[in-house]
Amino acid sequence: MNEPAIAALVSARLCHDLISPIGAIGNGLELLQMSDGRAGAAELGLISESLGTALARLRFYRVAFGPADTEARQSFDEARQITDAMFHGRFGVDWAETGDGAMPRAVAQLAYLAILCFERSLPMGGAVRVAATTGAVELAAEGCRVAAPADLWLHVVSGARVAEPRPDNVQFLLLRHAMAARGYRAERRFSETAAALRLIAPAVSRAIPA
Numbered sequence: 001m002n003e004p005a006i007a008a009l010v011s012a013r014l015c016h017d018l019i020s021p022i023g024a025i026g027n028g029l030e031l032l033q034m035s036d037g038r039a040g041a042a043e044l045g046l047i048s049e050s051l052g053t054a055l056a057r058l059r060f061y062r063v064a065f066g067p068a069d070t071e072a073r074q075s076f077d078e079a080r081q082i083t084d085a086m087f088h089g090r091f092g093v094d095w096a097e098t099g100d101g102a103m104p105r106a107v108a109q110l111a112y113l114a115i116l117c118f119e120r121s122l123p124m125g126g127a128v129r130v131a132a133t134t135g136a137v138e139l140a141a142e143g144c145r146v147a148a149p150a151d152l153w154l155h156v157v158s159g160a161r162v163a164e165p166r167p168d169n170v171q172f173l174l175l176r177h178a179m180a181a182r183g184y185r186a187e188r189r190f191s192e193t194a195a196a197l198r199l200i201a202p203a204v205s206r207a208i209p210a
Helices: 003-034 041-065 076-086 105-121 150-158 167-182
Strands: 073-075 091-096 102-104 126-132 136-142 185-190 194-200
Touching (some): 003 167, 041 105, 150 185
């Protein structure tokens, strides 16, 4: 799939995911106008919550979908703040700190895209453990229902053609593209109740344990 087509899918995904919180902010402002500007707790709460949701998504997507500066780094504390704001409820992300407490921005991008792929593969939610280093990015989830879309994960691992690329699965295409650009390869292991993924840098060869 060519880059303009992928860019169009990303644009559609951003519009879809941001229209809801932005629309809710508009609803809150409309309620304020109807009350002659007398702000009530409900109206302010709606605006504040919706603004927080929109900002969380923008911060996450800036890393996942934006350019990855090879010199920039992101701390695990910042990554934790971003994913905690982005995901809450049934789906959650837990970061394992490694090394000096930070990771290259390019590695963070791989991790963020893989997190989106896991979210798509855990329809009932779950807790995803992420470990990211210069050599590998590892994600694991256990004790949850796994419904991994086979064709999309085959694309991540081997580059196989995706029959129906859509905005809601563009993260799989972007993950494959980012991996190929940096020479990474992927190993995955899924069962009905557990999922594991390892994105391996060119110089690393250790496999996921059976």
